[in-house]
Amino acid sequence: MESQELISKEIADLQDSRPGLGQPLLDFAPYRSAVLRHPTKDPRPADPEGAELVAPVFGHSDVDPLEADLTIQSGQSGGEPIGERIVVTGRVVDGDGRPVRGQLVEIWQANAAGRYVHQRDQHPAPIDPHFTGLGRCLTDDDGGYRFTTIKPGPYPWRNHRNAWRPAHIHFSLFGTDFTQRLITQMYFPGDPLFALDPIYQSITDEAARARLVASYDHHLSEHEWLLGYRWDIVLTGSHATYVEPEDGDDD
Amino acid sequence: MTDLAADLAPTPGQTIGPFFHYALPYAHDRELVPPGRAGAVRLHGHVYDGAGNGVPDALVEIRHADPSGAVPAVEGSIRREGGAFTGWGRSTTDRTGRYWFSTLEPGPTRAGGAACFAVTVFARGLLNRLFTRVYVPGDDAALAAEPLLAGLPADERTRLVAVREPGGDLWFDVHLQGERETVFLSFPRHRDCT
Ligand SMILES: [Fe+2]
Numbered sequence A: 001m002e003s004q005e006l007i008s009k010e011i012a013d014l015q016d017s018r019p020g021l022g023q024p025l026l027d028f029a030p031y032r033s034a035v036l037r038h039p040t041k042d043p044r045p046a047d048p049e050g051a052e053l054v055a056p057v058f059g060h061s062d063v064d065p066l067e068a069d070l071t072i073q074s075g076q077s078g079g080e081p082i083g084e085r086i087v088v089t090g091r092v093v094d095g096d097g098r099p100v101r102g103q104l105v106e107i108w109q110a111n112a113a114g115r116y117v118h119q120r121d122q123h124p125a126p127i128d129p130h131f132t133g134l135g136r137c138l139t140d141d142d143g144g145y146r147f148t149t150i151k152p153g154p155y156p157w158r159n160h161r162n163a164w165r166p167a168h169i170h171f172s173l174f175g176t177d178f179t180q181r182l183i184t185q186m187y188f189p190g191d192p193l194f195a196l197d198p199i200y201q202s203i204t205d206e207a208a209r210a211r212l213v214a215s216y217d218h219h220l221s222e223h224e225w226l227l228g229y230r231w232d233i234v235l236t237g238s239h240a241t242y243v244e245p246e247d248g249d250d251d
Numbered sequence B: 001m002t003d004l005a006a007d008l009a010p011t012p013g014q015t016i017g018p019f020f021h022y023a024l025p026y027a028h029d030r031e032l033v034p035p036g037r038a039g040a041v042r043l044h045g046h047v048y049d050g051a052g053n054g055v056p057d058a059l060v061e062i063r064h065a066d067p068s069g070a071v072p073a074v075e076g077s078i079r080r081e082g083g084a085f086t087g088w089g090r091s092t093t094d095r096t097g098r099y100w101f102s103t104l105e106p107g108p109t110r111a112g113g114a115a116c117f118a119v120t121v122f123a124r125g126l127l128n129r130l131f132t133r134v135y136v137p138g139d140d141a142a143l144a145a146e147p148l149l150a151g152l153p154a155d156e157r158t159r160l161v162a163v164r165e166p167g168g169d170l171w172f173d174v175h176l177q178g179e180r181e182t183v184f185l186s187f188p189r190h191r192d193c194t
Helices: A004-017 A206-210 B140-145 B154-159 B188-193
Strands: A085-093 A104-109 A134-138 A144-150 A155-157 A163-165 A168-173 A182-187 A227-230 B040-048 B058-063 B088-092 B098-104 B116-123 B130-135
Touching: A104 A144, A134 A144, B040 B058, B040 B116, B058 B098, B088 B098
Parallel strands: A085 A227
Antiparallel strands: A085 A144, A104 A134, A104 A168, A155 A163, A168 A182, B040 B098, B058 B088, B058 B116, B116 B130
């Protein structure tokens, strides 16, 4: 297997040749699985129409409020998951700052030991019988979401020798139109693995990468109970009310 | 760290990774209508990588109008027991890279327009989501007048239109890369942030 030094060199070269990209570079070979799975052509500009202008709608018939607490999902077995109990909360807004209300947020993550409840996860770390690591909620009227969970552990993968993913929570988000669909990963502040990770580093703009990192917020922490992290999500702009910008705006 | 008031730059995407199968799929996720119901059509195909191999860890989502051309904005996509047609569905790919949906065939959302499915594709190894469209075959005049299709070379245009199978189902393959690479789309507000 290839060394971290080689992967890090490839990351640095790509960041030098394609600096400042606010979205991942799809053709990012240091992430080896991307080599055969990235389009080679630029996406074709299109004007959204019809169903593209209307996001799917989710409601209280779809999501039980209990699904936002990942620490109580193995209720019948009665036990609590191992690890640092945390709350992750924030707002989902669109590219114009408008809250995305009543919309579905889905998350999935490894347990405190860095193990997923997934057949393909062969990492020899323990499964936690009291933790599945998946959650759902609907945003509130301010675009707010809130999950109670366990801080996930970093985990090894086979991209290269001694490759480790920084601890993260996978997030799936919808906006008010279909073109705002987003799946991403939220990271924790100060992770020493950031610099080494080709998935995180595929975003070549440093400020954009930092938008994936939650902040510790002591006001969210609860006395003798849990630690609080805040992470706000900005989707791309909605096209439903989009008007081509004109010169001579009155602002 | 984010300061929303100061910074409305979009949050970057990241790959869906290999471990979404226990989280995102749910019962009847790909059955916008039950298979076999009157009017049900199957939209199916494979997701292929640049070597022509099926991608076994992709996720495909569709959004589309009902047969009258109306785009449903009703809840009930996750718990489908209510029976509402929601116009949205989600399908993982199987070990061969195959996805499928059971749904109603969309009608055009404007008079003279071409009916289509809006599609999002995610996969391990794919660092951000991809958008495309699957056009419904049959109305040649509407397809010829469709602005996106009219601007494409003939081979790319053909590949954005589903194939009608003898039994009535619709076949559409997604090629992430290669000679038959699918035409993927960007929308105006996506270009705010690259
Ligand atoms: Fe992960």
